Amino acid sequence: MNNPAYFGEFGGMFVPELLVPALKQLENEFNKSQTDPAFQAELEKLLNEYAGRPTPLTLTRNLIKNPKVKLYLKREDLLHGGAHKTNQVLGQALLTQRMGKKQVIAETGAGQHGVATALACALLGLKCRIYMGAKDVARQQPNVFRMKLMGAEVIPVTAGSGTLKDAVNEALRDWSANYKEAHYLLGTAAGPHPFPTIVREFQKVIGEEAKQQVLKAEGRLPDAVLACVGGGSNAIGMFTDFIDEPSVKLIGVEPAGKGLDTHEHGATICKGTKGILHGTYTYIMQNDDGQIEESYSVSAGLDYPAVGPQHAFLHETGRAQYVGITDTEALEAFQLLAKNEGIIPALESSHALAYALKYAEQQTEESILVVNLSGRGDKDLSHVMDVLSKGDQL
Amino acid sequence: MSQTAIQKTDRYGKMFARLSELNQGAFVPFVTIGDPNKELSVEIIKSLIDGGADGLELGIPFSDPIADGPVIQAANIRALKVNINTQDCFDIIKQVRQYNADIPIGLLLYSNLVFKRGLEAFYQDAKAVGVDSILVADVPLHESKMFRKAAMSNGIDPIFIATPNAPDDTLRECASYGRGYTYLLSRAGVTGTETKAQMPATSIVTKLKEYHSAPALLGFGISTPDDVKAALNAGAAGAISGSAVVKIIEANLDTPQAMLSGLQQFVASMKAATAL
Numbered sequence: 125m126n127n128p129a130y131f132g133e134f135g136g137m138f139v140p141e142l143l144v145p146a147l148k149q150l151e152n153e154f155n156k157s158q159t160d161p162a163f164q165a166e167l168e169k170l171l172n173e174y175a176g177r178p179t180p181l182t183l184t185r186n187l188i189k190n191p192k193v194k195l196y197l198k199r200e201d202l203l204h205g206g207a208h209k210t211n212q213v214l215g216q217a218l219l220t221q222r223m224g225k226k227q228v229i230a231e232t233g234a235g236q237h238g239v240a241t242a243l244a245c246a247l248l249g250l251k252c253r254i255y256m257g258a259k260d261v262a263r264q265q266p267n268v269f270r271m272k273l274m275g276a277e278v279i280p281v282t283a284g285s286g287t288l289k290d291a292v293n294e295a296l297r298d299w300s301a302n303y304k305e306a307h308y309l310l311g312t313a314a315g316p317h318p319f320p321t322i323v324r325e326f327q328k329v330i331g332e333e334a335k336q337q338v339l340k341a342e343g344r345l346p347d348a349v350l351a352c353v354g355g356g357s358n359a360i361g362m363f364t365d366f367i368d369e370p371s372v373k374l375i376g377v378e379p380a381g382k383g384l385d386t387h388e389h390g391a392t393i394c395k396g397t398k399g400i401l402h403g404t405y406t407y408i409m410q411n412d413d414g415q416i417e418e419s420y421s422v423s424a425g426l427d428y429p430a431v432g433p434q435h436a437f438l439h440e441t442g443r444a445q446y447v448g449i450t451d452t453e454a455l456e457a458f459q460l461l462a463k464n465e466g467i468i469p470a471l472e473s474s475h476a477l478a479y480a481l482k483y484a485e486q487q488t489e490e491s492i493l494v495v496n497l498s499g500r501g502d503k504d505l506s507h508v509m510d511v512l513s514k515g516d517q518l
Numbered sequence: 519m520s521q522t523a524i525q526k527t528d529r530y531g532k533m534f535a536r537l538s539e540l541n542q543g544a545f546v547p548f549v550t551i552g553d554p555n556k557e558l559s560v561e562i563i564k565s566l567i568d569g570g571a572d573g574l575e576l577g578i579p580f581s582d583p584i585a586d587g588p589v590i591q592a593a594n595i596r597a598l599k600v601n602i603n604t605q606d607c608f609d610i611i612k613q614v615r616q617y618n619a620d621i622p623i624g625l626l627l628y629s630n631l632v633f634k635r636g637l638e639a640f641y642q643d644a645k646a647v648g649v650d651s652i653l654v655a656d657v658p659l660h661e662s663k664m665f666r667k668a669a670m671s672n673g674i675d676p677i678f679i680a681t682p683n684a685p686d687d688t689l690r691e692c693a694s695y696g697r698g699y700t701y702l703l704s705r706a707g708v709t710g711t712e713t714k715a716q717m718p719a720t721s722i723v724t725k726l727k728e729y730h731s732a733p734a735l736l737g738f739g740i741s742t743p744d745d746v747k748a749a750l751n752a753g754a755a756g757a758i759s760g761s762a763v764v765k766i767i768e769a770n771l772d773t774p775q776a777m778l779s780g781l782q783q784f785v786a787s788m789k790a791a792t793a794l
């Protein structure tokens with residue numbers, strides 16, 4: 125009964141038959157790598173000496189006005205590459221080598237996963253091609269340049285809406301033709317089995333470190349941990365080591381875009397319905413006929429019309445709570461963190477932070493909160509300047 | 519459980535029996551339903567029948583067709599642009615079925631469309647309009663239990679894909695769970711004529727026969743009469759051609775009469791290559 129491809133009813137491997145052998149090979153190699161001390165040692169060495177783990181846990185000094193609340197930030201923004209993405213990319217790149225494959229296929233939205241994939245491939249001598257929606261290529265020129273600098277080929281996708289979901293489609297098509305030589309290095313904890321499990325296992329280091337760091341600083345577990353959820357990789361990385369600690373609330377923050385009551389958001393758990401996209405049964409954004417709808421968020425990294433199946437399960441069972449934060453709220457939190465703490469967060473992470481600020485105000489008991497500051501905001505500067513100058517908010 | 523490979527009562531069984539008497543292989547064209555619009559789509563499918571198609575493989579348009587190459591993706595987008603939905607597709611099939619009572623009609627689509635309507639409802643509705651088989655492109659054998667059940671309980675043949683990279687166990691399952699016909703691939707990748715079918719598919723065909731599968735139709739990369747001949751020479755019972763057909767639609771969007779006659783001629787030329 126315990127099918128590793130499923131989290132309750134969610135998950136699975138809904139892909140063309142052609143891709144099944146490649147996914148099974150990946151699952152098999154991943155399982156073997158988990159109990160292979162040499163693999164684990166190599167990964168740990170890369171994480172520590174190349175990527176900069178462990179990342180610090182920072183107690184905010186000025187941001188929180190409620191004297192009963194302590195807010196800690198898990199500083200994935202300080203990881204090499206500027207976001208948590210690097211953790212799992214290094215893991216999958218090592219798996220690629222382990223499978224004897226020399227090429228990597230990846231998709232990217234804003235370009236963060238693409239940049240992370242490009243750096244891992246440069247480091248490990250893998251040939252890398254990255255599919256990116258044509259609209260995103262135009263919007264994210266600095267990241268396109270970063271990828272190219274590190275030797276990746278960036279392939280613009282014009283089919284469909286020319287955004288992340290179409291880049292995923294194109295990567296899957298490429299993989300269908302080239303699975304013998306190439307690994308598909310999927311960027312989040314979604315997609316067909318075994319990706320949600322692999323990405324979780326390579327990201328759970330975030331929560332493991334945070335737990336030890338809070339215990340050391342406070343002598344007790346936090347009351348809540350918060351993370352933003354697009355596909356859900358940084359959130360599942362933060363949550364995993366706390367799932368069996370019932371006193372710790374798990375809060376996932378989805379992009380509410382222009383509002384949950386509008387059509388312009390990416391809050392798939394809050395507002396979506398069950399269905400299949402990109403190989404997994406989960407919550408998705410779709411119309412009455414089952415056609416996939418476009419998601420929207422000011423933050424490109426959260427702009428995806430599905431969500432990792434384990435998040436769907438954590439929601440269904442009530443173990444985690446999922447809420448929405450609008451563009452405006454996220455932009456406010458972005459500025460508040462910069463002004464009060466001297467840290468410029470990614471717009472993605474600003475969603476988690478914005479909800480933490482709301483949540484902090486409501487607390488009447490002593491509370492310790494941990495926000496996964498999943499990435500830094502340098503990549504968002506020109507976009508935020510544009511948005512703020514239009515709204516005269518500065 | 520032993521199964522006879524060909525069920526004489528169904529349309530596929532009758533088609534294969536008839537072709538076997540004529541000493542011919544099957545030619546099955548594919549188009550996306552509703553491409554480029556509802557009215558013309560009906561005429562397009564009729565022209566395929568008039569050209570001599572032995573069976574039809576029809577796609578329901580989907581926003582994210584991951585198993586399809588650029589030509590069929592574009593057909594999906596054209597159909598969705600004019601708001602074709604699943605019910606429209608069933609309406610079109612109903613008209614086709616009224617036009618021809620005997621030709622086997624297969625549906626090829628993606629799982630979310632089935633899920634959204636509900637599995638039972640989807641297969642029931644498909645049966646009601648005259649569909650014979652359903653292939654769900656993103657449901658591999660090991661995830662197919664619910665789909666198979668819904669198919670069998672509603673008298674629809676579940677179709678599975680025999681791939682060149684499948685382990686023997688998977689081919690065995692493909693043979694035992696599939697009905698109607700077996701969709702045979704001789705190469706990796708997605709639909710399209712950019713990459714030719716890679717002959718010979720002989721070794722998979724031999725295994726499928728050994729496992730008593732439903733007759734194999736070779737798809738992906740079939741665009742010329744020579745491709746059809748090569749498929750039959752490899753032991754397939756016929757060939758399916760999609761992108762080459764859809765290209766004729768794409769090239770004649772402004773000239774529907776030329777489109778319809780072009781389709782009819784193309785099917786006739788492919789059908790002519792099925793003589794054994």
